[in-house]
Amino acid sequence: MKACVRTLFLLVALVIPLLAQQNSSAPALHSFTVIRAGVLIDGKSDSPRRDQVIVIRGDRIESISDSATAKIPANAEVIDLSHATVLPGLIDSHTHIFLQGEDPARGGYDANILKYPLAYRAVRAAVVARRALEQGFTTLRDVETEGAGYGDIGIKMAIEEGYSPGPRLFVATRAISTTGGYMLEDYAPELTMPKGAQIVDGPVEARKAAREQLDHGADWIKVYMTHRSWLGKDGELVSQPTLTVEELKAVVDETHGWGKKVACHAYGGIGLHRALDGGCDSIEHGLDLDDAAIAQMLKQGTWYCPTIGVYYTDWGPADTAAGQRDRKRAAVHEVSFPKALHAGVKIVFGTDMGGIPWSESIAQEFSQMVRLGMSPMDAIKSATSRPAEMLGMQGQIGAITAGALADIVAVDGDPVRDVKILENVQFVMKSGKVFKSGGKVIP
DSSP, rough: OHHHHHHHHHHHHHHHHHHHHHHHHHHOOOOOOEEEEEEOOOOSSSSSSEEEEEEEEEEEEEEEEETTTTTOOOEEEEEEEEEEEEEEOOEEEOTTTTOOOGGGGHHHHHHHHTTOOHHHHHHHHHHHHHHHHTTEEEEEEEESSOOOHHHHHHHHHHHTTTTSSSOEEOOTTOOEEEETTTSSSSOOOOOOOOOEEEOOSSHHHHHHEEEHHHTTTEEEEEESEEEEEEEEETTTTEEOOSSSSSHHHHHHHHHHHHHHHEEEEEEEHHHHHHHHTTTTTEEEEEEOOOOHHHHHHHHTTTTEEEGGGGGGOOOTTTTTTHHHHHHHHHHHHHHHHHHHHHHTTOOOOOOOOOOBBBTTTTTTTHHHHTTTTOOOHHHHHHHHEEEEEOOOTBBTBBBBTTSSSSOEESSSSOOOTGGGGGSSEEEEEEEEEEEEEETEEEO
């Protein structure tokens, strides 16, 4: 009996390495996917190319070539997009998956924190993440959870581990502001209300908050450098500053030490200049950019994520202080964006989705950027190769190039001629896996 057991173990020891060797060398069926692209916008070039063949191996692009000379690997799965325009997966650099453009009739923003359980908000966040992917946005930079703590880390994990379909997420967790610098507001002063961001006062608390968020998995740190805004005595837009330069420098120093970056919500004025003096990596919104701010952004290489469309929603009545402020926000933005564009500031596509209901088209922001002077091709780059650079992912996402992850979308028509076509994405692939084809979502 012992001799039989020894013989069995010997056979197993001999056979398993042979099987492993065979498995490692045998090509998997359909390990190659080939896309025939009628028109290719690669996210980096200034001009489209026609009749291209994209060869994908696993989750990465292996080659791009003219269809006349392309070599199709044996057993490749071929996807015919010869009628379509093919682009890199789109990137939205400013979203809030834990907001839904909250209906005031249902409690507005405050209900998120005071009424809705975190599990409920997480389910909603997973649903809108999937919707973003279905619209062709294969990557999001989500810039804080608005009172949902580290819920974005959980959604990111669920997507990465295959439990829930969604874009690649770069998350900012809780965000940072100061006492008097964030919601919830206007409750009885003797009540201690929860806040939508982590509140700090002084450089020590600011650095500690950054450390906590980075330790819990934040990819970016989000800082509110302005809060309320109103019209000044001369009709100018005034924005309340929050963190001091010293407080922000503590956050930036700590975050850069971890190899991460800092995004600063800043409308204009003192808070915006503090953000730049403190060394932020991106200005979010930047409604009222003066010439000095633009010059400093160019000198420091600061990114600009303008989020134009959101400032045309939910205006108050024109004869109210709130309505006049809302209209002024949009008006100064229409001056700032072209100035920054023509000066050469690095601009990335961002929507503030969540402030806008996720039922609306994410890609509507392209039309806003083009309306204010950006060319359609430049707008496409602002949602592909440029944010890839900002995110430290150049060559990996945001471009159809050899070695990049196979994030690929397609539309019917020419988005360089009519950028609104990007609001109707027909095909979506993320990391080599097809999620939508012919306009139909794949379960």
